[in-house]
Amino acid sequence: MNLWNKILVAAVMSWAYSVTLGLLFAVVLSEDHSLRSLMLPGVVPVTLIGSTIVAIAITPLAIWSV
Numbered sequence: 001m002n003l004w005n006k007i008l009v010a011a012v013m014s015w016a017y018s019v020t021l022g023l024l025f026a027v028v029l030s031e032d033h034s035l036r037s038l039m040l041p042g043v044v045p046v047t048l049i050g051s052t053i054v055a056i057a058i059t060p061l062a063i064w065s066v
Contacts, residue, residue, distance in 0.1 A: 001066075010062035011055065018051035018058070 001009075023038065026047055030037030038044060 006063055006066045007059075010066050011059050013066075014058045014062040015052065015055040018055040019048065022047040022051040022054075 023044075026043050027033060027035060027037055
């Protein structure tokens with residue numbers, strides 16, 4: 001596997017992991033613990049922005065592990 005493929009795989013893995021954890025965190029913080037809380041305005045965009053920042057931060061570790 002060449003270096004660019006490793007970087008791409010690591011970036012996709014870390015972003016998917018971060019988005020999943022961000023969405024689960026948003027559901028847990030809601031008062032009724034339901035997936036309907038994701039339909040509130042601003043929840044998904046904030047989760048995507050925050051998850052992208054976290055994914056950029058952990059991508060070097062993911063590259064090392066791939």
